[in-house]
Amino acid sequence: MTEIITHPLAVNGKDPRNLRGDPITQERYYSRDWMEREWDHLWTRIWHIAGRENELPEPGDYIVHDFMHESVIIARQPDGSLKGFYNACGHRAQKLVRGNGSQDSWTCAYHGWVWGLDGSLLDACDRDDFPQGDPVGKVRLIEVRVDTWGGFVWYTMDNEAPPLLKYLEPIPDIHRNFPLEKLVRILRVRVELNCNWKFSTDNFNESYHTRTAHPQVPPIIDQDHFTSRYEMFPNGHARIIQMGRPSLRDRLPEGVPHPFDDQLRAWDIDPARYATFEEKVMRGWHDLKEAKRKLGPERGYGHFAQLTDEEMTESPFGVVFPNIAFGANAEGMGFFRWEPHPDDPEKCFFDLWEFAYPAKNSYRGRLTQTTLEMKEAELDFRVYTGPEAVADLSDRVVFQDWGLSPGQQAGWRSRGYQEPYLAAQETRVRRFHEVLHDYLAGKPPGR
Numbered sequence: 001m002t003e004i005i006t007h008p009l010a011v012n013g014k015d016p017r018n019l020r021g022d023p024i025t026q027e028r029y030y031s032r033d034w035m036e037r038e039w040d041h042l043w044t045r046i047w048h049i050a051g052r053e054n055e056l057p058e059p060g061d062y063i064v065h066d067f068m069h070e071s072v073i074i075a076r077q078p079d080g081s082l083k084g085f086y087n088a089c090g091h092r093a094q095k096l097v098r099g100n101g102s103q104d105s106w107t108c109a110y111h112g113w114v115w116g117l118d119g120s121l122l123d124a125c126d127r128d129d130f131p132q133g134d135p136v137g138k139v140r141l142i143e144v145r146v147d148t149w150g151g152f153v154w155y156t157m158d159n160e161a162p163p164l165l166k167y168l169e170p171i172p173d174i175h176r177n178f179p180l181e182k183l184v185r186i187l188r189v190r191v192e193l194n195c196n197w198k199f200s201t202d203n204f205n206e207s208y209h210t211r212t213a214h215p216q217v218p219p220i221i222d223q224d225h226f227t228s229r230y231e232m233f234p235n236g237h238a239r240i241i242q243m244g245r246p247s248l249r250d251r252l253p254e255g256v257p258h259p260f261d262d263q264l265r266a267w268d269i270d271p272a273r274y275a276t277f278e279e280k281v282m283r284g285w286h287d288l289k290e291a292k293r294k295l296g297p298e299r300g301y302g303h304f305a306q307l308t309d310e311e312m313t314e315s316p317f318g319v320v321f322p323n324i325a326f327g328a329n330a331e332g333m334g335f336f337r338w339e340p341h342p343d344d345p346e347k348c349f350f351d352l353w354e355f356a357y358p359a360k361n362s363y364r365g366r367l368t369q370t371t372l373e374m375k376e377a378e379l380d381f382r383v384y385t386g387p388e389a390v391a392d393l394s395d396r397v398v399f400q401d402w403g404l405s406p407g408q409q410a411g412w413r414s415r416g417y418q419e420p421y422l423a424a425q426e427t428r429v430r431r432f433h434e435v436l437h438d439y440l441a442g443k444p445p446g447r
Helices: 032-043 164-168 198-204 259-266 277-295 302-306 309-313 387-393 397-413 424-440
Strands: 047-052 061-067 070-076 082-086 105-107 114-116 121-123 143-149 152-156 184-193 229-232 238-242 315-320 324-328 332-340 348-356 380-383
Touching: 032 332, 032 424, 047 061, 047 070, 047 164, 070 152, 082 143, 143 164, 152 164, 184 387, 184 397, 198 315, 198 332, 198 348, 198 397, 198 424, 229 424, 238 424, 259 277, 277 302, 277 309, 348 397, 380 387, 387 397
Parallel strands: 184 380
Antiparallel strands: 047 152, 061 070, 070 082, 105 114, 114 121, 143 152, 184 348, 229 238, 238 315, 315 324, 324 332, 332 348
């Protein structure tokens, strides 16, 4: 039997009795009033991901995160620490930098004020011409709180927000066996979509749509609701743990090569050793755990030694409230982030990042057909005008989600909209909206 570890903070994410039953009204998906309330009470109070720690290896390196109408700079300091600031000159608010870079100071393009990496003003033109006194030594950039976890650089605009690890609880503890800071980001795509950002949170908080929208998944990952484990956590985060084996109720036509065979062969297991499909799925699933534990370290996966049996093969997928999702598996991680458009509540930006551990020169996820080179990827920005705009990503599961987004936005606008009639396995969808309501009411969980 595979080892099952359930965190003490987890509650059953398939039991609607763990919900208040808040309605999911349609205007939240297109209302500008909702958009403004979300800015005031949600986005300015959570922790955001600005980038990866490995983007800031040396003092003077900085990254910029533009979010709606706000912009934040995070810079590596001479002592190795990180500091973050609003990207606005302390003189008359001109944006200081555009895009990532490396400098020992920042000079405002408008009036030439020079700012140090620590936010202090180093120099200004005509320092003797200020009635209130020389600004050097007096004026500083406005700081934001910065922290790191999982190899990611995080920041918050809220001085009263809980510490990052408390905000993320229990996500860091659940992933303590994974050296996420060693991951290489081998794919980095940002797509502008014509839908509200909450489409993705709703979508990633349930797998009920998978059998219809993603028929390629069940032959690889068992997403049956009766074999999966659903979890919800106090701060609004949630996850599902699905078996890293084919579903027994989804059979490919006779004679069609089965993708699970490739997974077995990759770890020196002959699929022909099993007499029946059922034996291959169930016995092969356990054999795969044993083979990866035995062969992983010599193939460069040193961290396999610290993984549990569940972590070795299963497919966990977590949502970090309100707009991040990732599935950390033994060999890599799929990561997704979605952010609102600055002006239009019916648009958003979707980030698709693929990560792998640098054990070999290339990597291919178990749900994809494309092999990616083991190197840090450059940003690839797209505007979704239809499937043709992302055709080269058609082997990604989110390709099909993107295709559903215009129809979903149209449905939210329709007079035919009804209160969602949710299955038990969609419990996490309503839980997300309940936590959203708490934020908008000025009562974020944990505060």
